[in-house]
Amino acid sequence: MFLHMDIDSFFISAERSRNPSLRGVPAAVGGRSDLKIFEKRRRETRLMNLNEGSFVTPVFYDEQKRDFENTFVERSRGERKIRGIVTTASYEARAMGVKTGMPLAVALRLCPRLKVVPADMLFYHEISHSIDSFLQSIFPEVEQYSIDEFFIRLPDSDKESPTDVAETLQRDIQERFHIPVSIGISSAKWIAKLATSFAKPYGIYRVEDIGEFIENIPIEDFPGIGRGYRRRLKSRGIERLGEIAMHKRLFYSWGVYGMTLYHRIMGDDREGIERKGLRKSIGISRTFDPLANRDELSRRIMVMARHISYMVSRLGVNPTIYYLKIAYEYGVKRKESVRVDRLFSENLFKRYLRDIFFRIDQPTLRVVKISLGVSGFTSVNPRVLSLMEIERDMKMQKIDRYVHSLREKFGIDILKSASELL
DSSP, rough: OEEEEEETHHHHHHHHOOOOOOOOOEEEEEEEEOGGGGGGSOOEEEOOOOOOOOOOEEEEEOOOOOOOOHEEEEETTEEEEEOOOOEEEOOHTTTOOOTTOBHHHHHHHHHOOOOOEEEOOHHHHHHHHHHHHHHHHHHHHEEEEEETEEEEOOTOOOSHHHHHHHHHOOOHHHHHHHHEEEEEEEHHHHHHHHHHHHHHHSSSEEESSSHHHHOOOBBGGGGTTTHHHHHHHHHHTTGGGGGGGGGGGHTTHHHHHHHHHHHHHHOOOOOOOOOOOOOOEEEEEEEEEEEHHHHHHHHHHHHHHHHHHHHHHHHHHHOOOOEEEEEGGGOOEEEEEEEOOOOHHHHHHHHHHHEEEEEHHHHSSSSEEEEEEEEEOTTOOOOOOSSHHHHHHHHHHHHHHHHHHHHHHHHHSSOOOGGOOO
């Protein structure tokens, strides 16, 4: 049997664990993108990488404290303007219409009594790591899937019923960490994850009959059915998970992932626990006020590329796919990815990003968001790397190792390329 444990409204629950005045009232964690990474002065930037989940992104931080006023409020021409978006809202706030991703100004109009606190990602990562360590001390098989989700496989010899185990675990985490969790239970790993959505908030839901359970659940509710697969299925009139059993041949025609997805939905995938979730991508994005200056935009891409390169080094991976996404005013978006079958280096990455930027940019529009990242790790998807530039690439990797060792010791800002200082 599998338990899937999901922390309820994690960020706001974490804040409530250290600030009881936030409990029982409409509350939200909010914030803006960290634009301090674009400053030209040196900062003591470090990387937090305690957690190992497949969907846990390492977080950059520095020792400088942020106060509420500077985080959310800007004053211009005597006017007070609320900035930022809702990152996580409590259930009391959700009942008032407050949603994740909503501008804070809108949230405060809907719920004037809303208490908003700035996001503290370092604190949330530390809490997540503490909970993971606690689970490891109790269960032999635990997988951290994301910063607020965990899979647990119960031993076959366990004399307690899975529901009793879940009730005890839920109570222990509440007492020890003051954090509420919801738990799904099933004989199949991904069905347990789906069951958790029926347990929220602060509940437990056990699936006895998988076929009966999935019968009327919309296909978009299943983890792993994204927009692409949803379009494919709905174009064939498939709306509910219960309808998928008769379409095995269709899923098998979609290759390995289609086959995997089919068996996950049917609950006969036989997948176990992965102690160390394999990351499949590394990304970073920043949202800012509309910006037209192309030199500054190019510089910001280079700054973000340095941060990605440092994460690549820390994680010890070799990505072969680089991507860049640009969001403009009025909803216009451009993106492109390239496959580069070479040894990764910061210099190589920046060069490709610069080329992509000048190729896809719409220079007459102002930019409001930049996202970039890497994937296609050779440790996950082995590839034959080009031998044409192997000597040069090995030299660049050697330089990178030395540079990153200095960044490890003195902070990520200790060495920057000239393209970041324009």
